[in-house]
Amino acid sequence: MIRFACDRCGVALKSNDSARFILKIEAYASAGPLAFDREEIERDRSAEMEALIEQLKRTDADQIEDQTYRAMRFDLCRECHREFLADPIGRRHHDGRHDREDES
Numbered sequence: 001m002i003r004f005a006c007d008r009c010g011v012a013l014k015s016n017d018s019a020r021f022i023l024k025i026e027a028y029a030s031a032g033p034l035a036f037d038r039e040e041i042e043r044d045r046s047a048e049m050e051a052l053i054e055q056l057k058r059t060d061a062d063q064i065e066d067q068t069y070r071a072m073r074f075d076l077c078r079e080c081h082r083e084f085l086a087d088p089i090g091r092r093h094h095d096g097r098h099d100r101e102d103e104s
Contacts, residue, residue, distance in 0.1 A: 021081040
């Protein structure tokens with residue numbers, strides 16, 4: 001038997017209970033339109049590709065995925081669902097500052 005619990009507060013939930021809410025979140029890098037001129041297309045990028053492949057080999061797979069795409073799924077109880085809807089991105093608990101490694 002599968003047991004469900006709120007991923008935020010831990011309260012037990014029933015699979016078919018109307019007090020169980022499923023939250024799905026997708027986060028992905030935005031990508032603008034790509035435009036290449038003939039010179040860009042014809043340029044030899046072998047060395048750049050080799051360097052990138054070597055860098056990727058040394059990087060944790062989760063770190064790579066976090067920079068491109070991440071999908072998450074959570075079970076929430078009624079109260080945690082209500083609180084999530086009231087402040088979905090946690091503005092009340094954020095001071096607006098970040099230690100940024102990359103501002104690109």
